[in-house]
Amino acid sequence: MPELKYAFFLGCIMPNRYPGLEASIRRVFERLGIELVDIKGASCCPAPGVVRGFKFDTWLALGSRNLALAEEMGLDIVTGCNGCYGTLRDIWYEYRENKEVAEKIDRYLSQVGRSFKGKIKPKHVLEVLYFDVGLEKLKEFIKRPLKDVRVAVHYGCHLLKPSDKRPWKEAKESTERPKFFDELVEITGAKSIHWKDKFMCCGAGGGVRSGVLDVALDMTREKVENAQAAGADCIVNACSFCHLQFDTGQTEISKRLGKTYAMPIVYYTQLLGLAMGFSPRELGLHQNYVSVEPFLKKIGGE
Amino acid sequence: MLLAVLTGERARRFLITKRGGESFKNPDLRPLPRSDDPMTSAESLVVRKTITSEELEKELPHELKVAGIEKCIQCGTCTGSCPSGRRTAYRTRVVIRKALLGLREDLLKSQDLWLCTTCYTCYERCPRKISIVEAIIALRNMAAARGFMLSRHKEISKYLIDFGHLVPINDPNRKRRAELGLSEVPPTVHSYPEALGEVRKLLEITGFTKLVR
Numbered sequence: 001m002p003e004l005k006y007a008f009f010l011g012c013i014m015p016n017r018y019p020g021l022e023a024s025i026r027r028v029f030e031r032l033g034i035e036l037v038d039i040k041g042a043s044c045c046p047a048p049g050v051v052r053g054f055k056f057d058t059w060l061a062l063g064s065r066n067l068a069l070a071e072e073m074g075l076d077i078v079t080g081c082n083g084c085y086g087t088l089r090d091i092w093y094e095y096r097e098n099k100e101v102a103e104k105i106d107r108y109l110s111q112v113g114r115s116f117k118g119k120i121k122p123k124h125v126l127e128v129l130y131f132d133v134g135l136e137k138l139k140e141f142i143k144r145p146l147k148d149v150r151v152a153v154h155y156g157c158h159l160l161k162p163s164d165k166r167p168w169k170e171a172k173e174s175t176e177r178p179k180f181f182d183e184l185v186e187i188t189g190a191k192s193i194h195w196k197d198k199f200m201c202c203g204a205g206g207g208v209r210s211g212v213l214d215v216a217l218d219m220t221r222e223k224v225e226n227a228q229a230a231g232a233d234c235i236v237n238a239c240s241f242c243h244l245q246f247d248t249g250q251t252e253i254s255k256r257l258g259k260t261y262a263m264p265i266v267y268y269t270q271l272l273g274l275a276m277g278f279s280p281r282e283l284g285l286h287q288n289y290v291s292v293e294p295f296l297k298k299i300g301g302e
Numbered sequence: 303m304l305l306a307v308l309t310g311e312r313a314r315r316f317l318i319t320k321r322g323g324e325s326f327k328n329p330d331l332r333p334l335p336r337s338d339d340p341m342t343s344a345e346s347l348v349v350r351k352t353i354t355s356e357e358l359e360k361e362l363p364h365e366l367k368v369a370g371i372e373k374c375i376q377c378g379t380c381t382g383s384c385p386s387g388r389r390t391a392y393r394t395r396v397v398i399r400k401a402l403l404g405l406r407e408d409l410l411k412s413q414d415l416w417l418c419t420t421c422y423t424c425y426e427r428c429p430r431k432i433s434i435v436e437a438i439i440a441l442r443n444m445a446a447a448r449g450f451m452l453s454r455h456k457e458i459s460k461y462l463i464d465f466g467h468l469v470p471i472n473d474p475n476r477k478r479r480a481e482l483g484l485s486e487v488p489p490t491v492h493s494y495p496e497a498l499g500e501v502r503k504l505l506e507i508t509g510f511t512k513l514v515r
Binding site (some may be wrong): 012013015017019020023026038039040041042043044046047049050051052053054055056057058060061062065086108111113114143157158160161162163175176199200201203204205206207208210211212215216218219222263267282284287291 | 304313385386387388389390413417418419420421422423426433435438439440441442451452454455458459462466467468469470471472475478479481482483484488489490491493494496497498500501503504505507508509510513514
């Protein structure tokens with residue numbers, strides 16, 4: 001494996017609401033021999049549904065500034081949030097394909113003494129693990145296979161779509177029925193189960209959570225109930241916003257509907273980290289609002 | 303050219319019941335008798351009025367043209383794929399139709415535009431390859447420019463100006479970070495005041511600050 005080194009883009013929710021996800025990425029990557037370098041002074045990505053929806057140029061300017069910071073470091077930029085990935089990847093794509101957008105980016109960035117030339121690439125944590133590390137290499141690090149665990153895999157939206165601006169087609173993936181995330185889950189020894197509306201949105205995106213919470217939560221409720229009905233031990237995601245929506249969201253749904261929703265929510269590098277031998281506390285699993293104890297019991301943990 | 307719409311406030315104003323037995327010169331334009339009324343007479347007919355081309359907005363905004371909404375055939379694949387539409391009255395197909403017909407004023411004021419989670423399922427499935435989400439984003443930009451923003455969206459926008467993060471750090475999460483062996487404050491714009499200055503300048507020159515203040 002060549003030396004892997006990336007600029008680590010945190011975004012907002014991961015460092016400021018679910019630092020356990022950040023800790024799990026840092027620990028797992030370190031053990032895999034991947035170096036992550038902090039991007040000093042990075043901002044909100046900014047969010048592709050709200051900020052882009054309010055003022056397109058603001059989204060373009062702040063997003064390209066984050067890309068410029070990584071480019072100054074000479075490193076590809078990696079994020080573990082689908083929303084941040086959507087923003088960084090779409091702007092990177094537009095910069096290369098759309099002259100009008102590229103000119104705007106140049107104009108805005110020059111006013112803060114920066115520039116972006118499209119020399120680096122934005123990547124998702126799963127993209128690094130799947131393409132740059134590879135399943136075979138990852139398997140060598142599995143110390144404690146998670147046997148008998150039934151996982152409801154939730155891809156989320158911006159990881160896959162818009163597919164013309166995403167890398168997965170390189171692996172001959174389909175947007176309707178991709179498999180790479182299931183493969184990543186199954187190398188841990190867990191089983192990726194078939195469940196209803198697996199590819200549906202968690203409900204949080206596009207400013208729906210912040211703007212019309214009841215609608216967002218009803219989507220989450222539907223997904224959690226589908227995972228329950230399929231006999232899932234947990235929902236595994238790869239996005240800090242989906243993670244928040246499923247975890248914090250279940251406490252909000254429970255309050256509203258007067259019955260308990262208790263599906264454990266696990267971020268991918270938390271699942272992988274457990275299989276690599278890290279403790280649940282090292283991976284921040286105890287910081288979820290919905291207890292992950294039933295899931296940990298199933299894997300024979302504490 | 304006559305164009306008909308079936309939904310929306312303005313369309314409802316056109317859907318009127320005419321009484322008084324008006325005669326129609328062209329028999330093809332006569333409405334069909336209502337099936338629940340065997341005693342159909344001219345007095346009881348529902349007349350579906352239409353929007354004429356004169357009433358349409360003349361120019362389709364550039365962003366909507368680029369998104370390709372003119373290719374829409376109203377097949378409804380978008381609506382059928384929409385997770386938001388499953389539980390609300392939000393209909394993606396109607397948004398596109400209204401945008402095309404010049405009912406944009408109607409559209410910009412309604413909450414509908416903010417019910418899209420930008421999940422891109424409609425974008426992927428559209429048989430006419432319309433960039434539906436990009437069209438919705440363009441409509442949101444038009445709505446925001448005219449002052450139609452949800453109040454909660456205005457609130458969170460202020461966090462972006464104040465902190466450079468839509469979701470800023472707080473005390474409980476400083477503790478949670480420390481507990482995990484991470485720096486209490488992340489190495490983002492939170493730790494670098496000069497970076498926040500840069501972010502604010504970009505918010506200013508792109509018109510964001512003015513928009514949400």
